[in-house]
Amino acid sequence: MHPILNKNLFFVKEHVGFFKAANNFDIYDPDSQQIILECREERLGFFTKLFRFSDYKRMTPFEIDIKTPSGERVLTVKRGVSFFLSKVQVLDEKNALIGTFK
Template identity: 60%
Template sequence: MNALLNKSLFLVKEHLGIFKAANNYDIYDPATNELILNCREHNLGFFSKIIRFTKYKKMTPFYLEITTVSGEKIVSMKRPTTFFRSDVEVFNEKDQLIGLFKQKFWSMGGKFEVTDQNGKPVCVLQGKWTGWEFKLSQNNKELAQVSKKWNGLGKELFTSADNYVLQINDTVPQDHKDRKLILAAVLCIDMVLKE
């Protein structure tokens, strides 16, 4: 596992754009303000690009890839076209399935069951009704939290770009396989719930 995933604090900044179809993110170390990871949405189809400019954009498929600044793949996520709820697959650097985010119906603030590749529950990703904070918990123990960072009135009103802070608790061991799922949770929140 890449040592960058052993950090406990990440700042995820979505690229600004008034008319953009693809979603791209930069991931920083907030302590040093250093860019440590990139997340790019590759291979967005022509029809998906068109639909992204309509009210149906939440239904479009996506494929995101998180890499180091030098291009080494860390994790990727994909979702097919969806109509009612989203199931997002998460893959490791070798394109092997490592987990899923299964969206739950009728939850205030958004809720996902996070499972491993065999469908065994790993944790729950639950948002507050205000939509500004999310927690990943396992057996009522918090593993990590994701908070939306305020961008300022101009950016909030005129763009769809959001910034998030991910804080992983010390209870999650370094080099633990679930750290990839925890990092992917931030992008799942933005792509499924906030876009």
């Protein structure tokens, strides 16, 4: 596990935008006010983008990569298409499953 995850306090700031389909966040260290992690949804399919602007947004799949500012991957959080109950997977930098939650 990456040592940056040993911190207890993070400040999360969402990138806002009009007609934005992808989820993008920056994670700051509240003490130094420096960006310590970047969360980006880089692989977003055409139909997923289309459904993000509809009533079905909550059912769309996502795969968010959490990286350091230098580009080193720390975690991946992903979910497939969900109809009733969604299962979210958390993977480490080597794509090994750390855990899931529903």
